[in-house]
Amino acid sequence: MDSDVTAPPADGPDIRLDRVVKRFGETVAVDGLTVDIERGAFYALLGPSGCGKTTTLRMIGGFEDPTEGTVFLGGRNVTDLPPYKRDVNTVFQSYALFPHLDVQHNVAFGLERRKVGKNDVKKRVAEVLEMTQLTGYEKRKPAQMSGGQQQRVALARALVNRPKALLLDEPLGALDLRLRKQLQIELKRIQKEVGITFVHVTHDQEEAMTMADRIAVMNEGHIEQAGSATELYETPATEFVASFLGDCNLIDGDLRSRDGVVADFRTHDGAHLRVPSERIDPALNGSPVRVGVRPEKLTLLPADVPAPDGANVLRGRIEIASFLGTAIQYVVHTAGGEEFTAIEQNRLGGGVHSLGPGRDVLLAWDPAHSILVAKGGTHAGA
Amino acid sequence: MLRLSLRTRRSLFPYLLLGPGLLWLIVFYLIPILSQGYVSLQTGNIEQGYTFNWAFHVYSDALSEYGAQFARSFGYAAVATVLCLIISFPLAYYIAFKSRHKNILLLLIVLPFFTNYLVRTIAWQTILADDGWVVHFLQNVGLLSHDGRLLATRTAVIAGITYNFLPFMALPLYVSLEKIDRRLIEAATDLYASRATAFRKVTLPLALPGIFAGSLLTFIPAVGDFINAQFLGTSRQYMIGNVIQSKFLVIADYPTAAALSFVLMFVILAAVLLYARALGTRNLQDAAI
Ligand SMILES: Nc1ncnc2c1ncn2[C@@H]1O[C@H](COP(=O)(O)OP(=O)(O)OP(=O)(O)O)[C@@H](O)[C@H]1O
Ligand SMILES: [Mg+2]
Numbered sequence: 001m002d003s004d005v006t007a008p009p010a011d012g013p014d015i016r017l018d019r020v021v022k023r024f025g026e027t028v029a030v031d032g033l034t035v036d037i038e039r040g041a042f043y044a045l046l047g048p049s050g051c052g053k054t055t056t057l058r059m060i061g062g063f064e065d066p067t068e069g070t071v072f073l074g075g076r077n078v079t080d081l082p083p084y085k086r087d088v089n090t091v092f093q094s095y096a097l098f099p100h101l102d103v104q105h106n107v108a109f110g111l112e113r114r115k116v117g118k119n120d121v122k123k124r125v126a127e128v129l130e131m132t133q134l135t136g137y138e139k140r141k142p143a144q145m146s147g148g149q150q151q152r153v154a155l156a157r158a159l160v161n162r163p164k165a166l167l168l169d170e171p172l173g174a175l176d177l178r179l180r181k182q183l184q185i186e187l188k189r190i191q192k193e194v195g196i197t198f199v200h201v202t203h204d205q206e207e208a209m210t211m212a213d214r215i216a217v218m219n220e221g222h223i224e225q226a227g228s229a230t231e232l233y234e235t236p237a238t239e240f241v242a243s244f245l246g247d248c249n250l251i252d253g254d255l256r257s258r259d260g261v262v263a264d265f266r267t268h269d270g271a272h273l274r275v276p277s278e279r280i281d282p283a284l285n286g287s288p289v290r291v292g293v294r295p296e297k298l299t300l301l302p303a304d305v306p307a308p309d310g311a312n313v314l315r316g317r318i319e320i321a322s323f324l325g326t327a328i329q330y331v332v333h334t335a336g337g338e339e340f341t342a343i344e345q346n347r348l349g350g351g352v353h354s355l356g357p358g359r360d361v362l363l364a365w366d367p368a369h370s371i372l373v374a375k376g377g378t379h380a381g382a
Numbered sequence: 383m384l385r386l387s388l389r390t391r392r393s394l395f396p397y398l399l400l401g402p403g404l405l406w407l408i409v410f411y412l413i414p415i416l417s418q419g420y421v422s423l424q425t426g427n428i429e430q431g432y433t434f435n436w437a438f439h440v441y442s443d444a445l446s447e448y449g450a451q452f453a454r455s456f457g458y459a460a461v462a463t464v465l466c467l468i469i470s471f472p473l474a475y476y477i478a479f480k481s482r483h484k485n486i487l488l489l490l491i492v493l494p495f496f497t498n499y500l501v502r503t504i505a506w507q508t509i510l511a512d513d514g515w516v517v518h519f520l521q522n523v524g525l526l527s528h529d530g531r532l533l534a535t536r537t538a539v540i541a542g543i544t545y546n547f548l549p550f551m552a553l554p555l556y557v558s559l560e561k562i563d564r565r566l567i568e569a570a571t572d573l574y575a576s577r578a579t580a581f582r583k584v585t586l587p588l589a590l591p592g593i594f595a596g597s598l599l600t601f602i603p604a605v606g607d608f609i610n611a612q613f614l615g616t617s618r619q620y621m622i623g624n625v626i627q628s629k630f631l632v633i634a635d636y637p638t639a640a641a642l643s644f645v646l647m648f649v650i651l652a653a654v655l656l657y658a659r660a661l662g663t664r665n666l667q668d669a670a671i
Contacts, residue, residue, distance in 0.1 A: 098570075100588060113574035
């Protein structure tokens with residue numbers, strides 16, 4: 001390992017993982033992961049099952065030792081510290097509430113271990129129970145509470161310690177959709193109120209996008225891309241990110257010229273598409289690429305209508321047109337053999353205007369909405 | 383046909399479930415107990431027969447005559463139970479939390495049961511015998527004087543009881559430890575508990591039902607045991623079980639034997655209730671959920 005491991009400055013990021021690797025025997029769960037998480041951020045780790053989210057979180061919490069790499073909390077190297085010496089708390093996926101203790105004692109557990117005075121414990125527990133809307137449940141045992149209530153106890157039990165950061169491993173995973181939506185909003189509110197860093201693990205992109213300020217998309221043990229929801233959605237760096245966050249239509253081809261403001265991209269079947277040069281990551285140099293466009297950015301035009309000036313255009317035929325209420329979704333078979341999805345807002349009503357299956361159409365979009373990504377799910381920088 | 387409302391049927395259902403067990407208890411427990419109660423209040427002897435005459439003095443006589451054996455029984459059983467707990471806890475803990483070969487180790491714990499209780503105890507006679515290697519070894523390292531012996535001592539009897547009843551402690555302990563969710567211990571360490579504190583505040587309270595069950599399963603039969611005292615001890619180590627056994631089967635003094643059995647039963651009951659109170663059965667129930 002290199003020796004240039006630098007601790008972040010004291011006013012720098014709250015959590016830093018530096019080239020962290022975790023192996024379980026043959027399995028590489030986390031593969032050279034580097035991330036900086038800013039103080040006070042609501043940071044989501046998003047990725048498919050088995051990509052190493054939980055393992056990453058457990059290394060921050062101290063439950064797993066990294067095979068390689070360094071973990072910093074608040075500027076301090078904590079790689080070798082046990083969990084009870086780290087100023088972070090975890091909300092476990094299964095809640096892990098103590099079944100033999102009532103709500104009051106579950107929540108007070110951390111404060112009692114840190115020898116906080118009796119009166120202070122009482123006060124802080126009451127405060128946090130109010131914040132999590134659990135006042136009145138002090139004497140209940142976990143088994144006597146609903147899933148949503150237990151989830152809030154787990155949150156209260158962690159928050160009451162006022163840790164530097166709160167680690168949440170799919171905290172809403174076990175709840176039904178309605179309750180999940182409600183608690184998403186509550187969690188966000190609580191995070192704003194207490195102002196501490198939240199690291200939230202989820203495999204639900206919608207959840208990550210509604211709640212987090214920043215999202216790191218993980219795949220096979222590393223971070224593909226980190227950024228705001230808008231950045232990830234509008235300018236994904238990799239094919240994996242493009243297709244993991246929302247739908248994305250992708251087409252193979254080669255970059256022809258990359259001079260000037262727009263680059264010329266020739267698709268595998270000879271069509272020319274324009275891509276803003278600024279979208280081209282220098283790291284892509286020479287590697288095979290794909291151009292993508294989001295379904296809602298596409299306009300469908302009858303084939304005999306001239307294409308708008310300066311637009312990217314592909315020819316195709318409508319396979320399916322589904323009426324979704326607020327929108328109409330088309331599946332279009334392009335001349336090059338791809339299946340593109342297009343979504344048009346239902347502005348004119350009732351499908352009167354809509355194009356039916358079998359119609360030849362033009363798929364047009366503003367070149368500014370083109371996405372350029374490296375082919376395959378690999379990390380752009382690797 | 384008798385048609386019962388759903389509600390009536392619902393309320394009868396529990397009794398239906400209880401039925402077989404209840405019948406069993408009446409035939410094999412309640413009736414024998416009543417008949418022994420009847421016997422315990424008789425006087426007479428084996429040649430002329432016994433007559434029922436509300437002879438409560440049988441109880442006071444039995445108690446005053448065999449007080450020492452009573453005390454010894456409870457003492458030996460208590461020491462053996464504590465020893466079983468001390469030996470079993472780390473054992474059960476290891477099997478539940480650390481071992482990769484749980485089934486093999488559990489099998490090893492119950493393996494002695496494949497041999498008859500009496501045979502196992504008689505085997506201990508050989509092991510602890512005066513010219514056996516254990517005694518020789520202890521004499522050689524100086525832990526036992528040259529004429530010191532193990533067999534026919536209090537130590538041998540307590541060791542025998544501990545050995546024979548260990549599985550009754552280890553298995554319930556294992557079950558209650560095995561049930562504990564590891565994530566609870568992680569949660570405790572996450573909340574600033576050191577490993578020792580996590581053990582004290584989470585593992586131990588959650589293992590209480592196992593400690594409770596194991597202690598009762600060990601203590602109760604140990605108090606009434608007579609095999610260990612008979613084969614590993616002398617009459618100076620005799621427990622109340624030995625007295626009852628000889629009164630019933632050797633001397634045929636049925637009233638005294640029955641009275642001693644009753645006293646034993648009530649004292650055990652009282653001890654168990656006190657114990658349950660001390661551990662807090664309500665907490666036990668909650669922890670078991
Ligand atoms: N204790 C362990 N022993 C062996 N392999 C493990 C262990 N923990 C995790 N792994 C492996 O490491 C990889 C990453 O696991 P991890 O639990 O971090 O995934 P995840 O992203 O949290 O997935 P999910 O969304 O399903 O919870 C998986 O392939 C998993 O099988
Ligand atoms: Mg996980």
